[in-house]
Amino acid sequence: xxxxxxxxxxxxxxxxxxxxxxxxxxxxxxxxxxxxxxxxxxxxxxxxxxxxxxxxxxxxxxxxxxxxxxxxxxxxxxxxxxxxxxxxxxxxxx
Numbered sequence: 001x002x003x004x005x006x007x008x009x010x011x012x013x014x015x016x017x018x019x020x021x022x023x024x025x026x027x028x029x030x031x032x033x034x035x036x037x038x039x040x041x042x043x044x045x046x047x048x049x050x051x052x053x054x055x056x057x058x059x060x061x062x063x064x065x066x067x068x069x070x071x072x073x074x075x076x077x078x079x080x081x082x083x084x085x086x087x088x089x090x091x092x093x094x
Contacts, residue, residue, distance in 0.1 A: 020060040022092075029060055054087035065093040 020029045033042055070093075073086035 003025065021062055022064040022066075027060075027062060029056065030034050052090050057088055058091050061094070063092055065089065 018028070018030055020027075022028075022041050031039070035041070039089040066089075069085050072082060075082055
Protein backbone atom coordinates (compact mmCIF):
# COMPACT_ATOMS: atom_id res chain seq x y z
CA UNK A 1 0.00 0.00 0.00
CA UNK A 2 2.82 2.39 0.80
CA UNK A 3 4.34 2.02 -2.67
CA UNK A 4 1.02 2.77 -4.36
CA UNK A 5 0.59 5.86 -2.15
CA UNK A 6 4.08 7.03 -3.05
CA UNK A 7 3.48 6.35 -6.74
CA UNK A 8 0.16 8.19 -6.66
CA UNK A 9 1.80 11.18 -4.97
CA UNK A 10 4.86 11.26 -7.22
CA UNK A 11 5.20 14.19 -9.58
CA UNK A 12 6.86 13.97 -12.95
CA UNK A 13 8.02 16.85 -15.04
CA UNK A 14 8.84 16.63 -18.74
CA UNK A 15 10.08 19.24 -21.15
CA UNK A 16 10.37 19.22 -24.93
CA UNK A 17 13.66 20.08 -26.61
CA UNK A 18 11.77 21.78 -29.46
CA UNK A 19 8.24 21.84 -30.87
CA UNK A 20 7.14 19.19 -33.34
CA UNK A 21 6.99 20.46 -36.90
CA UNK A 22 8.34 20.47 -40.42
CA UNK A 23 11.99 21.30 -41.02
CA UNK A 24 13.17 21.35 -44.64
CA UNK A 25 10.23 19.12 -45.59
CA UNK A 26 10.95 16.57 -42.86
CA UNK A 27 8.59 15.96 -39.97
CA UNK A 28 10.21 16.11 -36.55
CA UNK A 29 8.09 14.83 -33.67
CA UNK A 30 9.49 15.81 -30.28
CA UNK A 31 9.18 13.64 -27.22
CA UNK A 32 9.25 14.55 -23.57
CA UNK A 33 10.25 11.25 -22.04
CA UNK A 34 9.76 7.57 -22.59
CA UNK A 35 11.13 4.10 -22.21
CA UNK A 36 13.28 2.51 -24.89
CA UNK A 37 14.84 -0.94 -25.10
CA UNK A 38 17.80 0.66 -23.29
CA UNK A 39 15.61 1.92 -20.44
CA UNK A 40 14.12 5.35 -19.62
CA UNK A 41 15.35 8.28 -21.70
CA UNK A 42 14.52 11.99 -21.26
CA UNK A 43 14.10 12.62 -25.04
CA UNK A 44 13.99 9.26 -26.86
CA UNK A 45 14.08 8.99 -30.64
CA UNK A 46 11.29 6.66 -31.75
CA UNK A 47 10.84 7.31 -35.44
CA UNK A 48 12.76 7.83 -38.65
CA UNK A 49 11.16 7.48 -42.03
CA UNK A 50 8.23 8.59 -44.07
CA UNK A 51 4.94 9.70 -42.59
CA UNK A 52 2.29 7.63 -44.36
CA UNK A 53 -0.72 8.44 -42.21
CA UNK A 54 -2.33 11.74 -41.34
CA UNK A 55 -3.16 10.96 -37.70
CA UNK A 56 0.33 11.70 -36.27
CA UNK A 57 0.46 15.06 -38.06
CA UNK A 58 -3.05 15.89 -36.88
CA UNK A 59 -2.20 14.96 -33.29
CA UNK A 60 1.02 17.01 -33.37
CA UNK A 61 -0.65 20.02 -34.99
CA UNK A 62 1.93 20.03 -37.77
CA UNK A 63 1.34 22.54 -40.57
CA UNK A 64 3.03 23.25 -43.88
CA UNK A 65 2.15 21.77 -47.27
CA UNK A 66 4.46 19.17 -48.83
CA UNK A 67 4.34 19.25 -52.65
CA UNK A 68 5.02 15.51 -52.98
CA UNK A 69 2.11 14.66 -50.68
CA UNK A 70 -0.12 17.04 -52.63
CA UNK A 71 0.91 15.34 -55.90
CA UNK A 72 -0.04 11.88 -54.63
CA UNK A 73 -3.33 13.21 -53.27
CA UNK A 74 -4.10 14.82 -56.63
CA UNK A 75 -3.91 11.44 -58.39
CA UNK A 76 -7.33 10.58 -57.05
CA UNK A 77 -8.53 7.05 -56.54
CA UNK A 78 -9.39 4.86 -53.61
CA UNK A 79 -6.03 3.35 -52.62
CA UNK A 80 -5.03 3.78 -49.01
CA UNK A 81 -1.92 5.72 -50.08
CA UNK A 82 -3.99 8.24 -52.05
CA UNK A 83 -6.65 8.55 -49.34
CA UNK A 84 -4.09 9.09 -46.54
CA UNK A 85 -2.12 11.50 -48.73
CA UNK A 86 -5.27 13.53 -49.34
CA UNK A 87 -6.06 13.57 -45.63
CA UNK A 88 -2.46 14.49 -44.77
CA UNK A 89 -2.42 17.24 -47.40
CA UNK A 90 -5.67 18.73 -46.01
CA UNK A 91 -4.19 18.63 -42.51
CA UNK A 92 -0.87 20.23 -43.45
CA UNK A 93 -2.29 22.84 -45.83
CA UNK A 94 -4.81 24.33 -43.37
